[in-house]
Amino acid sequence: MTVRFFSLHTVALLGGSALLLSGCGASSQNKKNAAKGPPQVGFVVVQPTSVPIVTELAGRTAAYQSSEVRPQVSGLILHRFFTEGALVRQGQPLYQIDPSLYRASANQAQANLASAAANAEATKAKAERYKPLADMEAVAKQDYTDATATARQAAAAVQQNRAALETAKINLRFTTVPAPITGRIGRSLFTEGALVTASQTSPLTTIQRLDPIYVDIQQASADLLRLRRALTSGGAVPTRADVRLKLEDGSDYGLTGDVEFSEVVVDPTTGTVTLRARFPNPKGLLLPGMFVRASFAQSIDTKAFLVPQQAVSRDPKGNATVFVVGPGNKAIQKTIVAPRTQGAFWVVTDGLSAGDKVITQGVGKVKPNQPIKPVSADTPQTIKAPTSDKSKG
Structure with missing residues (x-):
């Protein structure tokens, strides 16, 4: 009987110990979870800003001046x-054409002028002599009239021969x-x-001026129409920005240019409008006919947001999304429109409002509508040294 009693007592003690240990472990896990709490995330407050609308288009170089020598x-x-x-x-x-015939023509025209001048002098003198005689009726008035007309014709012949001489000299110079x-x-x-x-x-040859040089850029008429609508609606303002070139081998040209003008008609075969930019070309690196890629800002979007790239992710459909700090410190997922990047930022044109707190740090551990602990993204983080298992025991 004593042995049996000892066995039951021992079992009771062991069972009580197991329950105590189990309760202690559950309490420790609950305290750990409670201490962990919602994940801490860093956010930035976004505001609308002015962002250049950069366009990259294909272009082709053309000489600044071109002349066919004929x-x-x-x-x-x-x-x-x-x-x-x-x-x-x-x-x-550049060339010398045989001038023999043209020199002879000039000499002949010179002689004709001298002959016409002599004849004009003689007819003028005759008309002057007839004038007093006609007044005294010593000669018929008709003779005086004829002499005067002949003198005028001779003077006109002088002018004609002088023009012929000038033409001959011009041809000789040519x-x-x-x-x-x-x-x-x-x-x-x-x-x-x-x-x-x-x-x-x-032509005999062709001369081209290559410094500066033109770049003819082709832009789709639909894109130009969209830009003009944005300018008229007030969502964008025009700007004059530098144009940058990327050469056929993928390298940057280095020097920047300016857009000179835009064509006022659309090419019916391509549906594009030609923009012409002028670039300096002191080393002659650009040659007429080269294909290039031109990037420049045609306008400035005054209502865009700049969001750090690490804050933007894509859903399975390819839509851009961000997490923002919502009411009650919950993570709210928003779908945005981010058509392009600028440096380390995405340019967001739709989906955000002024003052939104966009989560940029800890995005990977956040789920939609999850409670979070938001702090400013520039808040320094405190890193604690890890504790060993022995110290926990």
């Missing part, structure tokens, strides 16, 4: 005075073909000894 008189080319591909100055001689503009000259399409004419369709 002959203005006919003849054989005697000399070429330039090196192909070199820089030529305005007025610099036998030396000058550079019409300053720029880089191309290859010569005609060699010495070639016959050229004033009415030919092919």
Whole structure:
């Protein structure tokens, strides 16, 4: 009997000890969960700001000035005075066309002028002599009238021959073909000894001014219409910003340009409007006909928000979302419109209101409508040293 009693007593003690240990463990876990509380998150208060609306479009370079050198008189080319591909100055001689015939024409026109001047002098003197005789009726008045008319015709002939001489001199001067503009000259399409004419369709060569240089940018008419509507509605204001270029190899050009003007018609074949920008090109890196990518700000959105990139996530449908601090310190998920980035921020054009507290820190441990402990994102965090299991026991 004594042995049995001892066994029951022992079982009772063991059972009581187990219950005490179990209660102690549950109490410890509850205290741990209570101490943990809602997750702490960092937030920033967003306000609408002015954000440039940056557009990136395809473009193609074009010469600032381009001139096709053509002959203005006919003849054989005697000399070429330039090196192909070199820089030529305005007025610099490029070709010499045989001037023999034109020099002879100028000399003939000079002689004709001298003859006309002599004849005019003689007829004028005759008319002057007839005048007193006609007054005395020593000669018929008709003879005086004829003499006066002949003198006037001779004076007109002098003017005609002077104009012919000037034309002959101009043609003689045209036998030396000058550079019409300053720029880089191309290859010569005609060699010495070639016959050229004033009415030919092919140019002798081409000169292009490459510094500065134009970039023709193509923008879809629908995008331009959307921009103009934004400007008229007050959601955006116009701006004049620098244009940046990205070359065909993906590198940045380095120098910036300005938009000169926009075409007033839409190309019916492409549905685009041409914008022309001007860039400095001191080293001649840009050549006419190159394809480039141009990025520039056409306007400024005055109602956009700049949200740090780490605060924005995407749902399975690809929609941009953020968490904001809602009433009662609960995490509220909002769907936003974030079409582009600017530096370390997303540009949000819809979905946020002024004064919203957007969660930027601890986003990964937040769920919709979950209680949170919000603090300012710039609040320093206190990191406690971890405690060992032995000290807990």
